[in-house]
Amino acid sequence: MRLIRRRSQRRKLFLLMSLALLFGLLWAIKSQSAPNKLLYGAQQTPDESATPAVPSDTAPLVIVLDAGHGGHDPGADGASGKYEKNFTLALTEKVYQLLLKEPEFKPYMTRTDDTFIELEDRAAIANSQQADAFLSIHGNTFTSDTSVSGTETYYYELGSAKLAQAMQQAIVKATGFRDRGIKQEDWKVLRYSEVPAALLEVGFLTNAREEAFLLGEKGQNQIAQAIVDGLKNYFQSK
Ligand SMILES: [Zn+2]
Structure with missing residues (x-):
């Protein structure tokens, strides 16, 4: 019982x-x-912008982010004398952190500190990860005329033009910088890439006004979000 x-x-x-x-x-x-x-x-x-680029049950999109320059290669000297290599690393880290929060993306960085990596090795990282997109992040320079300003995005393979266009549009929208357009160029970091690749010249560090935006916390957060938005737009339109 x-x-x-x-x-x-x-x-x-x-x-x-x-x-x-x-x-x-x-x-x-x-x-x-x-x-x-x-x-x-x-x-x-x-609307399309509210939906994820890919359904969550598929493999995440691999994004390799390359902070331009580093180590013995400082890149451009900004209007204030600050180096491009520090700007690119700070911005790239912000993009990386934002992408980590998005389940549809799996981000990587080619460098996470002040070290120099050969250009072909940066592309090789993207190739070995079979990246869905490879972005090399830079700040522009034009010392002979410091009034020169604006955003431009480079690609090498024709197949990467759409990626370059999506990034260019998103960055110009966020920064309000002059739209210098997308350009095809034989940059080593792009030429060695076997995956869709774009090199972002976000703005001119030699232009004092643009440099202030590029180095500021608020400006960098806006640009980082624009890069994430550009990636989403690119994969949604594919
Ligand atoms: Zn550069």
Whole structure:
């Protein structure tokens, strides 16, 4: 008798635990879908920018980020005398951190400190990771005329023009810098890349006004977000 009661108590306990688990699961599913509803808003209809570039059940898109220059190669001297290599690393780290938060992306950095990596080795990292996109991040220089300004994006293979265009558009939109367009150029870091690749000349470090934006925390956050947006736009339009 006691045994039977104990068994039925266990059964009840098991049933209660199962119900609790079921409710827990339902609550988890509901709370996961809630932010999407909020994101779309009451009047707005879902648009492409609100949907992830790829469904979450597929493999993440591999993005290799290359902070230009480093180590014995400082890159450009900015208007304030600051080096390009530090700007590129700071901005690239911000892009990396933003991409880490996006489940559809898997980011890598070619360098995470002040070291120099050969240009072909930077491309080789992107190749070995079979990257879906390879971005080399730079700041521009034109010492003979410090009023020269604007954003330009380079590509080498024709197949990378769409990536360059998406990045160019997103950066110009975020910075308000002059749109110098996309350009095909035989840069080593691009030529050695076997994956879609673009070199971003975000703005001119030799232009004092642009340098202030490029080196500022607020400006860098805006540019980093623009690079993430550009990547999303690129993969959505593919
Ligand atoms: Zn550079």
